[in-house]
Amino acid sequence: MWTGRFPPVMATHVSNWGNFPVVEADLRSPGGAGQMARLLADAPQAVVRGMGRSYGDASLGPYILSSLKLNKILALDADEGTVTCQAGVTLADLLEVFVPRGWFLPVSPGTKFITVGGAIAADVHGKNHHAEGSFCRHLLRMRLLLADGGEVECSRQTAPDLFETTCGGMGLTGAILDATFSLKKINTAYIREEILEARDLDHIMQLFEASTGWTYSVAWIDCLAQGKNLGRSLLMRGEHAEIPELDSKNKREAPLRLPAKRKRGVPCHLPSWILNRYSVRAFNGLYYRLNARGTRRHIVDYDTFFYPLDFLHDWNRIYGRQGFVQYQFVLPLESSREGLQTVLERIGEKGWGSFLAVLKLFGPQEGLMSFPMEGYTLALDFPVREGLLPFLDELDELVVERGGRIYLAKDARMKQETLWRGYPNTVAFVNRIERWNPDFRFRSRQSSRLGVTP
Amino acid sequence: MSTALILGARSDIAQAVAHRFAKEGFHLQLAARHADQLADAVEDFRIRHQVEAAAYPFDALSFDTHASFFDALDPKPDVVICVFGLLGDPEAARHDFELARRIIDTNFTGAASILAIVADFFADRGSGTIIGISSVAGDRGRQSNYVYGSAKAGFSAFLAGLRNRLAPKGVHVLTVKPGFVHTAMTEGMNLPGALTAEPGKVANDIYAAYKKKKNVIYTLWMWRYVMCVVRSIPEFIFKKMSM
Numbered sequence: 001m002w003t004g005r006f007p008p009v010m011a012t013h014v015s016n017w018g019n020f021p022v023v024e025a026d027l028r029s030p031g032g033a034g035q036m037a038r039l040l041a042d043a044p045q046a047v048v049r050g051m052g053r054s055y056g057d058a059s060l061g062p063y064i065l066s067s068l069k070l071n072k073i074l075a076l077d078a079d080e081g082t083v084t085c086q087a088g089v090t091l092a093d094l095l096e097v098f099v100p101r102g103w104f105l106p107v108s109p110g111t112k113f114i115t116v117g118g119a120i121a122a123d124v125h126g127k128n129h130h131a132e133g134s135f136c137r138h139l140l141r142m143r144l145l146l147a148d149g150g151e152v153e154c155s156r157q158t159a160p161d162l163f164e165t166t167c168g169g170m171g172l173t174g175a176i177l178d179a180t181f182s183l184k185k186i187n188t189a190y191i192r193e194e195i196l197e198a199r200d201l202d203h204i205m206q207l208f209e210a211s212t213g214w215t216y217s218v219a220w221i222d223c224l225a226q227g228k229n230l231g232r233s234l235l236m237r238g239e240h241a242e243i244p245e246l247d248s249k250n251k252r253e254a255p256l257r258l259p260a261k262r263k264r265g266v267p268c269h270l271p272s273w274i275l276n277r278y279s280v281r282a283f284n285g286l287y288y289r290l291n292a293r294g295t296r297r298h299i300v301d302y303d304t305f306f307y308p309l310d311f312l313h314d315w316n317r318i319y320g321r322q323g324f325v326q327y328q329f330v331l332p333l334e335s336s337r338e339g340l341q342t343v344l345e346r347i348g349e350k351g352w353g354s355f356l357a358v359l360k361l362f363g364p365q366e367g368l369m370s371f372p373m374e375g376y377t378l379a380l381d382f383p384v385r386e387g388l389l390p391f392l393d394e395l396d397e398l399v400v401e402r403g404g405r406i407y408l409a410k411d412a413r414m415k416q417e418t419l420w421r422g423y424p425n426t427v428a429f430v431n432r433i434e435r436w437n438p439d440f441r442f443r444s445r446q447s448s449r450l451g452v453t454p
Numbered sequence: 455m456s457t458a459l460i461l462g463a464r465s466d467i468a469q470a471v472a473h474r475f476a477k478e479g480f481h482l483q484l485a486a487r488h489a490d491q492l493a494d495a496v497e498d499f500r501i502r503h504q505v506e507a508a509a510y511p512f513d514a515l516s517f518d519t520h521a522s523f524f525d526a527l528d529p530k531p532d533v534v535i536c537v538f539g540l541l542g543d544p545e546a547a548r549h550d551f552e553l554a555r556r557i558i559d560t561n562f563t564g565a566a567s568i569l570a571i572v573a574d575f576f577a578d579r580g581s582g583t584i585i586g587i588s589s590v591a592g593d594r595g596r597q598s599n600y601v602y603g604s605a606k607a608g609f610s611a612f613l614a615g616l617r618n619r620l621a622p623k624g625v626h627v628l629t630v631k632p633g634f635v636h637t638a639m640t641e642g643m644n645l646p647g648a649l650t651a652e653p654g655k656v657a658n659d660i661y662a663a664y665k666k667k668k669n670v671i672y673t674l675w676m677w678r679y680v681m682c683v684v685r686s687i688p689e690f691i692f693k694k695m696s697m
Contacts, residue, residue, distance in 0.1 A: 012644075029641060031464075032491070069466075072498035086494070097502050 014064060017316050018055035019323030020384050020412055023445060029066040033177050036065055037149045040175070040441070047444040048175045050088060050115030054122060055326040056412025057445040058170055065175065067117050073097065074178060081183050082140060087117030087176040092310075099302070100256045103183040104240070106138035110358070112307050117176040122409035123168030123370040127216035127238070127306070130363035134370055135181075136167035142179035147441040151177065165432040168370035170408055172447055173436045184240075188255035191216070191238040191305040192245055195296045201231025201341055205376070208361040211237045216305075218360050222284040223344060223353035223380055224277070230344055233359060234291050238305055247299045258301050265313035269321045275383055277351035284353075309356075319383045324354075327392060328371075328379035328407040330362060335402035336376040343378065343398055350391060354381035368425045368432070371407045379410070389413055408446065416451040426452065455505075459483040459531035461512060461568060462538025463492060466637035467587060470653035471535055474661045476503035483531055485512035485523070486538075514538050514564030515556070524571045533664065534572045535585040536565050539606075541639050544599040554601045561605035566612050573616055576625040583664060584620075585628045586613045590672065593631070593681045596697040617669060628663055629670045632656055633677035649674065 015022040027049075030036035040046055049059035050067045067088035075084040081103070083094065091105055092112040098104070109124040118124075120142065125134045132138075141155035144166065152174075154163040166173045198204035204219055211217045214237040221233035246252045309315050316324070331339040340359075347353050357380040365372040382388055396406060396418045405422025406414050420426050430452055433440070443453035458475045460468050463484035472482050476499050484492050484499075484507065492509035499507040512523055540560040547554045569584060576582030591599055592606030610629055617627035634640065634650035651659075651674045659673040672678040687695070 026642075029638070031638060032494075072494040073501045074494060074497050076501050093502075 014049075014052070014060060015323065016052045016054050016056060016059060018325055018410075018412055019316060019319070019321070020325060021057055021060070021445075022323075023057070023060045023062070025060065025062055025064045027064045027066060029069045031069045033070075033145055033151060036070075036145055036175060036177075039065060040145070040147070041149060043441075045441055045443050046175075047442065048087075048117065048121075048171050050118040051090060051113050053111055053114045053118065055410040057449065058122070058409055058411070059118075060445040061443065067115055067175070070117075070177065075180075081185060082180055083183055084178060084180040085116055086178045087120075088115050090115050091119065095302075098183060099186070099189050099258075102186055102256055104186045104302070106182050106184050107132060107135040108306055110307065111310055112303075113310060116179055116181075117171075120167060120176055120179060121169060121171045123367055124409070125362070125372050127218045127236075127360070129365075129372055130212055130217065130361055131215050133363065134168075134365060134367070134372055136367060136370070138182045139167065140180045140182065142166065143177045144174040145177055146174040147437045147439065161432060162436055164368055165429065165436065168367050169429070169433070170369070170447065171444065172433045172440075172442050172453065174442060186240050186256075187243055188241045188246060188251070189258050189302050190241040190246060190251065190255070190299050191302055192241040193236060193238040193298055193300050193305055195291060196235045196237070197291070197295075198231070198233045198235055200229065201337070201344070204231055204233045204235060204359065205337060205361075207235045208376075211235065212361070212363075215239050218358060220287070221344075221357045221359045221378070222288050223347055223357040223378075224281045224284055224351065225288075226345070226348040230341065230348070232288060234288065236305075238300075241299055245299065251299070258303065261303070261311065264311060266315055266317040269317045269319075271320060275319065275354075277353075280353060281351075319381065322384040324381050324383045325388065325392065325412050326379060326381050326410040327395065328377060328410045329395070329399040329404050330371065330373055330377040330407075331375045331399065331402050331404040332373060333375040335404070339398065339402040339404065340376060340378060343395060346395065346398065347380070352382055352388075352391070354383075356381060368429050369408070369423055371405065371409070373405070375404070377407075379407075393418075411446065414450070416449075419450045419452070455479055455481060456532040457481040457483060457529055458533040458535060459485065459527065461485050461534065461536045462514070463495070463509070464488065465537055465539075465639075466653045467632070467635060467656055468535070468537040469495065470657035471537065471660055472499060473502070473654075474657040475533070475535075476505045476507070478661070479503075479505060480533070481505050482507040483510060483527060484508065485510045487511070487513045512568075514560050514568070517564065517567045520568045521571055524568070524575065530575065530579075532581070533583045533585065534569070534576075535587070535660075536569060537587045538564070539587065539589070541599070541602055544602060547599075547601040557601050558605045558608075561602065562608040562612070565609050569612070569616065573620060573625070577620055577623045580624045583626045583628065584613075584616065585630060585660060585664060586610075587630045587632065588613065590631045590633050590677050590681050594685050594692075598697060614670075626667050628660075628668060630656075630660055630663070631670065631672045631677065631681075633672065633674055633680065649676065649680070 011024045014025045043063040046063045047061040070086035070088035073085045108126045119135045123134045123136045143153045217237040219233045219235045225232045362372040364374045400421045440453040447453040458480040464486045489509040489511040496507045542557045588610045589606040591603040592610045613629045634645045656673045663671045
């Protein structure tokens, strides 16, 4: 290959999915645990990064170790229904390999372009949280590279303290090398989906509560609808389809195979003026009217159901070069109704809502720093602009004073007190990190910003 | 089912090429100096592609072991892909002859040694494909990396000669000339995005060229034209350029 003449420039600009913030970093991609340990030994501090699909600064820092070359699938135990793979394997890889063999992910967020390591570090949730919990509930064991260069295995039985702290621990205990977790048996690659229209906030909450028997549920909410339409939304709920339920002979004959689909991309950053309150309001109104036709039932492939946005590669570019912040919070069940109304009204007044605001009812959650709690979660995108950060601080206050909290995987800007008030286990978490990562060699821009590490 | 032998199997391009061939159902023979470090990769190929995969120790610089290495392979491969190479530090290679010799021996002599053995076997059998990963750096000597470049130039010429010799025997030889690729070899270099390929793209191009029995490919494709321009600059101008 052509090399040379282009002097090694070690610092590159790195940002995660929100394109905000952007940092200068020395980014290395070790090919294995040994190389990772050597790089770690040379670095004053480090953070591990996978696909960079967290939105803010959770996996940013001056010295970044990419896990993407730790991309080996190490074992499939078909009797137990478990897979062991290295931390940099993506959910997309696993789906491609295992769906045709009748296995599905136990939990999947709204994109499949994340790594297993990232799924553990952020203890991600999906449309089945109310029924099946977050990713780490299905995690059986993992192996970590610690700050001192040692490798250690942990599970609920062996070094349970390290295991628990690493689940949702944002990479602060050490670098995850590989992990074993359970898969779910499926008979088809399709989902039996129902779409229900909800005219307002009370209605959608009723529908969620009536849908707890469904494995998957999520709602798209028109966050700019105000007055009597406040909270108008579309609930999507689904179950893995069985073979007789499939709607064509072709599908019944090859129930686990999906025809190849064309992917599209956003070729460049769009100018920021394209998204304004009028265009977004028009889009949301249109999207609602196109889909709101009573109850619709149909069979969709898993890709369309779980990852509608993955078909539009680089969709984050629609927010322009300045980037965007995804704001996701959860409120406890008791304060959800009033809290959602207050927040939605505040967003409506500002006129800064986004398309693709997502509402979901979570079930109970275990874990030290895991984001979910029993209650409603709302996720919205806000393009970065003048006045956004103070506005989000204002929303933070509304959330935290109602006992809620903000999702770390999406956070780029919250204040320290918002974390410490929202996550009651933060003190215990910091103490435990210190045990495994004594000099805070593993730290991120986020962990420093939030005062979890120096 | 066919088998592909990958020489220098630990590199990023080799891994991507192995995935590409395994995806088409090829069984894999993965040869590398530290074959023990391929254990995870072997499992990964088996699980992902449901093909047979095995690792073999192979050192490009131990020329006298090449014949016994190839003899021991069972089954014999249908496709041999020679990926190993060494860039080295181009500045140091100007003055450090030991390093220069290692660069030349890895990229040229080692490849010539093992491929001579493969070529004889394929010629006897009357079938097979040899794929050599050379480099655009071999298309014209430049001050920035002429040791590496001249070894790759030699390798390109060697492959061209093999192609000429083996064509009548039903054996195909494909020369691959990658431009910039995002790999461990180039990590940290500031590469121009439009001219830089991911290893997966290189692997796709190689597989497509193998299927179509192409002779020489550049990957990314525009490098053919970039190098056409680089080659056409008159020497009296070229020698004064900073390339």
